[in-house]
Structures are given as C-alpha cells and as structure tokens.
Amino acid sequence: MPDLPSRSAFGRFLTLAGMTARIAGGVAGQRILKGRSGIDWQPIGDLLGEVLGNMKGPVLKLGQMSSQWQGILPEPILQALQRLQNQVPALPFDHLQQHLRACYGSNLSDYFRHIDEEPFAAASLAQVHRAITVDGQPVILKVQYPGMAAICKADLQQLRRLLPLARLLKVPSAQLEAVYQELERSITTELDYVLELHHLQRFHQHFADWPNLRMPIPREDLCRPGILVLSEVQGLPMAQVHEASAIVRQRLANTLLSWLTEQAFELKLLHADPHAGNFAYTPEGALVIYDFGCIQPLTMQTLSAYTSTYRALQQGRPEALEQAFQHMGSRQPASAPPWELYRRLITLLQPVLQPDAQWDFATSLLHQEAIALSSQVTSMLSSLQPSPSVLMLNRTLEGHYWNFLRLGVPIPLADRLEQALLAQSA
DSSP: OOOOOOOOHHHHHHHHHHHHHHHHHHHHHHHHSTTOOSOOOHHHHHHHHHHHHHHOHHHHHHHHHHTTOTTTSOHHHHHHHHHTTTOOOOOOTHHHHHHHHHHHOSOGGGTEEEEOSSOSEEOSSEEEEEEEETTSOEEEEEEEOTTHHHHHHHHHHHHHHHHHHHGGGTOOHHHHHHHHHHHHHHHHHHTOHHHHHHHHHHHHHHSTTOTTEEOOOBOTTTOBTTEEEEEOOOOEEGGGGGGSOHHHHHHHHHHHHHHHHHIIIIIOEEEOOOOGGGEEEOTTOOEEEOOOSOEEEOOHHHHHHHHHHHHHHHHTOHHHHHHHHHHHTOBOTTSOOOHHHHHHHHHHHGGGGSTTOOEETTTOOHHHHHHHHHHHHHHTTTTBOOOGGGHHHHHHHHHHHHHHHHHTOEEOHHHHHHHHHHHHHO
16 A cells, blocks of 8 residues: 655655656657557556556546546546546555544544444545444545645645646636636635535435435534545446446436436536546446535526526527627637637537437547547637636536446436426526
8 A cells, every 4th residue: 555645745746747757758669669550558557547546636636537538538548547536546544543533532442333444445535444333333434635635735836837838828817817716716625524514414405305316424423524424325336337227327317417407406506526436326226426525506697607508509599609608707808709619519519409309428429529629729719718617517517428428328408408497487
C-alpha cells in the first residue's frame, strides 16, 4: 500500500511534471522506432493509473472524470482511468486510525465492535471501511484522507498557475478567475462532510417512496468531522452494467432519467458527480447512488436558461439559441454570434429532442460528432466564454451522457422533459 500522498504544492507539481515528461518521452521514443506501426498506450495507461491513484485529491478526480470518454481515449488509457473509479490504491489503516481516535476517543470499541482494516473501497478524497457498531448494525465508514484539505489547496495552486495559459485563447481574465472560484467552491464543498450529510438527508426525504432507487442511510449519531457512517447498500458496479439484460438496463435508464429531471425541476439540487464509480445497480434493476459530496444548487434563472436552450434546439431556431446562450452567460458580450456552430448543434440534437422521439444510446455517435466540432469551438473562443454558473452542470450532463451510453438503450428524453416542464408550470 502507498504512503500518504504529498501535501506540498511543489511536490505535487514535480510528480505531475515527472509523469508528463515520462509520457512525452515514451511516445516520442516509440514514434522514432523503425518498424512500429502505432503507439503502445499500455505503459502510458499503467503510469497514469499508478501516479494519479497514489496522488489522490483533485488530480485523481480529473482522471476519474476523463474515464468517461469512451471512443475518444486509447483503450489502454481508458481502462486504466476506469480502474480509478473503484480500484484506487488505498492507504494503510494505520494512517486513518489517528483521525478515528481523535474523533471517537482512544477506545474505538465504545462505538464499534469491529472495523475492517482492509478497505472496502478507495476514492479520490476518502476511503471506505466496513464496520459493526456496538448495537450490531453493519455500516461503512467513509473516512477522509489525512491532510486532504492541504492536498486540494496544493492542486488548486497548480491550476491557478496554469490559468494564464488560457489567455492565449482569448478567454478574459475575469472569466478565468470566476471559473477558478467555482471549482474551488466545489472542492471545498466536497470536503465538508456535515454538508454532505445534510444533502443525503434532503435526497432521502424527497425520494423516499421511489421503489427503484437505493441510497445509504446515515447513522447521524456516529458521524464526525471528516467521517461519515452509513448503511451499506450493495450493488453491482455500473462499469459492468453492459453485462445486465436489456430489461434491467432499460429500467435503470428510465430511473436515471426520471431521477435527474426530478432533481432539477423539483428538488432544485443536482447530484453533480456522475462518474460511474458513484453508481451501482441491483440484479432487479434498482439504481444505487453512493456519494453525495458534490451537490449543485439550481436557481430558477439557471433552469430558465437551460429550458430556453432546449426549446431553441428542439425548434431549430439559431436566433433563440443565441438568446439562450446570452441568458446563460456563455457568450462574450458584443462579439459576433457563432451562427455556424448553432446550426451544427441544431442538426445534431434537434431530431432526438422531438416529442415521441427515442434517443437510442445503443447507436449514439454524438461524442464523435462533438470531436469533429471541437476545432470549430476552439476557433470561436473569442465569441464563446466559459460560464462559471453552469460549469458544473455542463460537466454533469456530459458525464451522464456517458452513463446512458454505457446503458445502451433508448430513452424518451424530450417526453420526460416535457412532463417536468408541464408540472413546473402547473
């Protein structure tokens, strides 16, 4: 098992720089070898998985997010990053015991009959251990890694050093700073386990009667700063859902779609960490959600902007799409509208956003079309701009696109959105 990850900003910079140099050197070396027909990405994937897994923190979370990009990344790299969803190198239990004793006292047996020293799971900011409480209840302990706040601070410092590079793409300094502040807020929120407990309680209250949804139940009397004690909800990894029957996958897709729209239009809180490691499923087709650390509040203004965007795409109206992007804050003021980009987006999305249409994620190639658009988007950065208020929401939508692609079944996206909009206006 690895030692504690470095908390030093400079130390983490050296680790990332060293990894980057080794990857660049490996690729360059392979390209100059005679007789080689292509790049062997396997050692690069192995290196990425090892370094990011041992570093923990936000850089690992970025790796987990990137693991969604099926069909884009080379397969060995994709597999290495996907392993980071549920096979992160764990810390020895000794590194966590000091924090446990500081929170519960020197005698942990006053609260727990047993704590498994072998971790059940490890993630970017914490790892999970099974335990038995003194009253005999099986639970899991989600324990934040020691020094994680310092690690996140160090990684954010590295990001701030990189921000000036984006000015080469004509992104205004004020927007860069706003994006940074949004990311910093998100990470700080995810470190707050008291807030995560509150969010889990809100979700339980709202979705208590949903038969195909499973969430852990907190033991509030045993939760402590940096420690969540929850019931264990067993499920099969979402990364393996392709092995389930079409009936089960359809049930999961319908539940996921309804859950997302209910969050947005009724609860006004969005679970904003969509990587597959945070989800599981039961053999009967119930959707399991594990982590509630990254929750995004939604305002009526934001919902209105997204609704306007949906309507503009559905109706094929570039002028309305321009107004929606302005409303969303995703356009540079006084710059020329990117009409050609709007027309391309409408061509891609209008057919699947019609009433009674099924978006067939078994055959969806939207991600490949998006790659073709990427150079056009880059050339239009003087017109477009990152919108901090919707940064996390766009990441969430992108992440769930990959989850639906993994499920590989058709969903009535427009019909479900129309139901939610109708209920909201009633």
